[in-house]
Amino acid sequence: MRQKLMDFMRGRNGTDQLSMCMMWAACILVFIDMFVRSNILSTIAFVTFAFAYFRVFSRNIGKRRDENTWFLNKTYKLRMWGRKERNHMTMRKTHHIYRCPECKQKIRIPKGKGKIEIRCPKCSARFIKNS
Ligand SMILES: [Zn+2]
Incomplete structure (x- = not known):
């Protein structure tokens, strides 16, 4: 068969x-x-x-x-958007996404580390967030 x-x-x-x-x-x-x-x-x-x-x-x-x-x-753009959104959803469980207050760069921070100082990889600005 x-x-x-x-x-x-x-x-x-x-x-x-x-x-x-x-x-x-x-x-x-x-x-x-x-x-x-x-x-x-x-x-x-x-x-x-x-x-x-x-x-x-x-x-x-x-x-x-x-x-x-x-x-x-x-459908390339739509598929890429869908993939990005899906990645985002699964990442949200383990990571926070913050925006740098200086340059608006998106920064991904792993969850559950308490208050931490984040250094922006793009402009080196430092800010404190809860992870
Ligand atoms: Zn920055």
Whole structure:
């Protein structure tokens, strides 16, 4: 079975970021559709699913790769922002983020060290904060 699937997928595009994103989008549309019950919404969800699967099983890998690259370029800023926010969230548990009062440089301080003097790495200004 596994071998058959691998044979089937050989020479095909497979999943990439664009088709994954489309499947997620379609799932969200289906979810929303459960509450609002709109024909348009379920049609869009269906078409999105269909196109995502078409891309996964497509043999025109060059074209699909171009589409994916286009998609990645278009969403680059959004993805970087999302990654930054995610890092921020996990960091918040262990670190404080302070801004230097002089130059507004962001400074990351590990939590749980009590009152400490912080020296700004950029302008060498010193200030005292609770960590
Ligand atoms: Zn500074």
